[in-house]
Amino acid sequence: xxxxxxxxxxxxxxxxxxxxxxxxxxxxxxxxxxxxxxxxxxxxxxxxxxxxxxxxxxxxxxxxxxxxxxxxxxxxxxxxxxxxxxxxxxxxxxxxxxxxxxxxxxxxxxxxxxxxxxxxxxxxxxxxxxxxxxxxxxxxxxxxxxxxxxxxxxx
Amino acid sequence: xxxxxxxxxxxxxxxxxxxxxxxxxxxxxxxxxxxxxxxxxxxxxxxxxxxxxxxxxxxxxxxxxxxxxxxxxxxxxxxxxxxxxxxxxxxxxxxxxxxxxxxxxxxxxxxxxxxxxxxxxxxxxxxxxxxxxxxxxxxxxxxxxxxxxxxxxxxx
Numbered sequence: 139x140x141x142x143x144x145x146x147x148x149x150x151x152x153x154x155x156x157x158x159x160x161x162x163x164x165x166x167x168x169x170x171x172x173x174x175x176x177x178x179x180x181x182x183x184x185x186x187x188x189x190x191x192x193x194x195x196x197x198x199x200x201x202x203x204x205x206x207x208x209x210x211x212x213x214x215x216x217x218x219x220x221x222x223x224x225x226x227x228x229x230x231x232x233x234x235x236x237x238x239x240x241x242x243x244x245x246x247x248x249x250x251x252x253x254x255x256x257x258x259x260x261x262x263x264x265x266x267x268x269x270x271x272x273x274x275x276x277x278x279x280x281x282x283x284x285x286x287x288x289x290x291x292x293x
Numbered sequence: 294x295x296x297x298x299x300x301x302x303x304x305x306x307x308x309x310x311x312x313x314x315x316x317x318x319x320x321x322x323x324x325x326x327x328x329x330x331x332x333x334x335x336x337x338x339x340x341x342x343x344x345x346x347x348x349x350x351x352x353x354x355x356x357x358x359x360x361x362x363x364x365x366x367x368x369x370x371x372x373x374x375x376x377x378x379x380x381x382x383x384x385x386x387x388x389x390x391x392x393x394x395x396x397x398x399x400x401x402x403x404x405x406x407x408x409x410x411x412x413x414x415x416x417x418x419x420x421x422x423x424x425x426x427x428x429x430x431x432x433x434x435x436x437x438x439x440x441x442x443x444x445x446x447x448x449x
Contacts, residue, residue, distance in 0.1 A: 143369045164408060165432045167371035178430030183373040187411050187422065189430030198374065237372065253369030254408075271375075272368050 142255045147272040156260040164254035171251035172227045172239035173210055176290040198235040200279055212281035220246040225285040228263055232275030356395040359385050377412040386416050394449035400436050407436035414439050
């Protein structure tokens, strides 16, 4: 089953490269999903309308996103290689700043919430590129912490 | 401090015919004239008068059109700043207070899946935000707070 987004936005993300794991919802976003929080939307918006950890600055910079994940125990690491007992997030950046985050499942696949669309599982992180301003750019930072039981159910 | 906003109520559309032109026939008697004029009245210029309800309907279709374009423009982004700066979203904000009833109607129709109308609402409310700090990011709670605020001021 294909996702609901416009496939032209992610030309490399072929249907054979991912599987849809949730229904479509806009109530949480990729940053919240990677942080294991489906109860609210995470973003450092300047109007202070949605959730953002108080220990991180409300700015759309990579360091602000790293500090946000740092508030829940993540620390910077070198790459997205699967490590036993460790869970990782990858933070994506394009020319305008952070765009997306993906979370690594225990078996090594990555899980992404696609904006206001579905959650998907995908094997590779380099499929999120596409037209500027439409796709997510490239993973620029990785963070890790000891793997914890996932609280958020797949919807 | 909350801004003072106009209360808007939808009203019925009114159609008013333009002044009729009657074929004059001075030979006919009065009753005949009336019968004939019933046939010859030309009401081909049925004018749609500018009316608050008419404007409300026009605004609603305009709003719906902008919403559709906005969904295409924002794509799969999570960035609220990118979502809110889409041209169509900005056009909705540019509608001014007239956008309030349409956004509330739309938000209410979305039920448990409220869309990201909160930026526009806060902008239109001149920075006021009825959402408690503890509910920031919880779209369902945010929608309820805004709808409660809206019901005191608007009908939709």
